[in-house]
Amino acid sequence: MAVDMKMNVLIVDDYRTMLRIIHNLLKQLGFENVDEATDGSTALQKLSEKPFGLIISDWNMEPMSGLDLLKQVRATPETQSLPFIMVTAESKTDNVLVAKQAGVSNYIVKPFNAETLKLKIQSVLGAF
Secondary structure: OOOOOOOEEEEEOOOHHHHHHHHHHHHHHOOOEEEEEOOHHHHHHHHHHOOOOEEEEEOOOOOOOHHHHHHHHHHOOOOOOOOEEEEEOOOOHHHHHHHHHHOOOEEEEOOOOHHHHHHHHHHHHOOO
16 A cells, blocks of 8 residues: 555654754655644644644653653544654663553654655555
8 A cells, every 4th residue: 555645744843943854854755744743732733633644753842742642642542543653862772662662653763864764654654
């Protein structure tokens, strides 16, 4: 099954520069509908307004962390199976395990490039 490049992708990061970088990488990869949120609460609001096919979220955010956002997404029937990629600057094994237990689909450690992002997205959505 081919990945729908028109699907809505939500990127969540409280650092606007990172939002811009991920947004640009997704556009380079061919994704057409990229939405942004600067915190978990805004992300949850956007998730309730329209369907998304993928969430890419930073781990370290205030007041709601990416992990808390992930737990909320997994606890909501409409979004519980939504592919969710966590982005973090920390590669601690404990963090990876906690994210896996919470239901993360995949994990990206900063810094990363378009190829890494593409491979992680392919691992959760399939080839495109």
